[in-house]
Amino acid sequence: MRKHKILISMIVSIFFLSTMHAYAEEVSEEKNETLNLAEEAKSAILIERDTGTILFDKNVHEKLAPASMTKIMTLLLIMEAIDKGELKKDETVRVSERAASMGGSQIFLEAGEEMKVNDLIKGIAVASGNDASVALAERLAGSEEAFVQMMNKKVKELGLENTNFKNTTGLPADEHFSTAYDMAIIAKELLKYEDITNYTSIYEDYLRKGEENEFWLVNTNKLVKFYPGVDGLKTGYTSEAKYCLTATAEKEDMRVIAVVMGAETPKERNAIVSSMLDYAFNQYKTNKIFEKDEVITNLDLLKAEKEHVDVVASESVSTIHPKGENIDNISTEVTLKPDVELPLHRGDKVGMLRIKNGEEVLSEIPLTVNEDIEQASYITLFKRTIKEMVKYR
Incomplete structure (x- = not known):
């Protein structure tokens, strides 16, 4: 009888472990209805940001107008360019007539005005500046139209x-749409660049x-001030x-992303x-x-200028599970x-x-x-060959 109890206990434990991840991956429709979130x-x-686990969802693939949440993709391409060295935060950008003429939310840039990239990013992230968005798009791609092509290319890559x-x-335009799910994934990608929150967490600045x-920046996201994390x-x-x-919010090493559309x-x-x-x-x-x-392992590249190369995690890595369970x-x-x-190249x-x-x-x-990592020069390869020959004499 005792053996039977142990066997039943083992079966239950195995079943529990095998289903726990599925539980965290997709909350059932019945659960979603009960939550009333x-x-x-x-x-x-x-x-959850690290794993991408969906904790709650409602009509997540319904195509809707994203309005200024569009700028999450704009910021993603800007942060990628900075990471690749194609754009510097202390670089000065000259504002075009077109960028200065943008309506809606703006930081009131004037045609011919020069502003540093760092301040233009603040203008986008804090005040949702349409003029700042177009100014940086033109700097990176030559025109807003070319930058939009980059945005849609990134959509496909994701x-x-x-x-x-x-x-x-995010100004109204025909065939300009996204979904809650897609916006969450774009946000997840943007948050790989951890210094983006140095901008988006600012409540007010100048x-x-x-x-x-002088222009007073006040964050359009009031939760930055009123919700801890x-x-x-x-x-x-x-x-x-x-x-x-x-x-997005972070608490006790867990970062989550919440998207709401159409309130x-x-x-x-x-x-x-x-x-x-x-x-x-x-x-x-x-x-x-x-x-x-964080360094995960190393690559030995005999034909590279640097023979031993660090291989790192492209983003933070976690597991997620219900509280009280391990x-x-x-x-x-x-x-x-x-x-x-x-x-x-960095990031490859x-x-x-x-x-x-x-x-x-x-x-x-x-x-x-x-x-x-560059290809090894002939001199480096020659020295490496001689070193190996001496090693095995």
């Missing part, structure tokens, strides 16, 4: 099927401080889109997002495995590309890190190099 919104989603951008700002045309990301409003918000009032929108964040932090916790850019069978598996072509993918619970793959994270 976003009754007043057209669409909503709640995800595997998103229900987003199409027509401008960098541009051109001390000058005649919220440090971004972007609000949106047009008469078509209604009130929208993609918010009737800003108060309603903020209340919905606050309830979603409360739910995430009350019900779930994460275990951090690796930090972003997963004890977590393991990692590293697979590197068999043939790596040179030269390599050279492998994959798998996080596993037993044999179940919980998540896959690209492994990258964190520096540029």
Whole structure:
């Protein structure tokens, strides 16, 4: 009888572990209905940033006008350019007539005015400046139209099927749409650049401080001030889109992203997002495995100028599970590309890190190099050959 009890206990334990991740991955429709988290919104989603686990969803693939949440993609391309060295934060940008003529939310740039990239990013992230968005788009791509092509190319790279951008700002335009799910994934990608929250967490600041045309920046995302842990990301409003918000918050090493689209009032929108964040932090916790850019392994590249290259996690890596429960069978598996072509550039993918619970793959994270790697010169190869010959004499 005792053996039977032990056997039953083992079966129950195995079943529990195998279903726990599925539970965290997709909350059932019945559970969503019970939560009542976003009754007043057209669409909503709640995800954990590191794993991408969906904690709550409602009409997440419905195509809707994203309004100024469009600027999450604009900021993503700007931060990518900075990371690649294609744009410097202290660089000065000259504002075009077209950028200065943008309506809607703006920081009142004037044609011919020069402003540093760092301040233009503040203008986008804090005040939702349409003029600042176009100014940086023109700097990076030559025109807003060319930058929009970059935005839609990035949409495809992320595997998103229900987003199409027509401008960098979110101003109303035919065939300009996205979904709660797609906005969450774009936000997840943007948050790989951890210093973005240095901008989106600002509640108030000044541009051109001390000058005649000093401009007071006040964050359109009031939760930055009124909800502990919220440090971004972007609000949106047009008469078509209604009130929208993609918010992110971090507490006890867990970062979540909440997206709400189509709320009737800003108060309603903020209340919905606050309830979603409360739910995430009350019900779930994460275990951090690796930090972003932490060295995971090394590559030996005999034909590279630098022979031993660090391979790092492209983003922070965690597991997620309901509070009160632990997963004890977590393991990692590293697979590197068999043939790596040179030269390599910072951020190039050279492998994959798998996080596993037993044999179940919980998540896959690209492994990258964190520096540029050039092909070895003839002199380096010659010295390396001589060194090997001496070694085996």
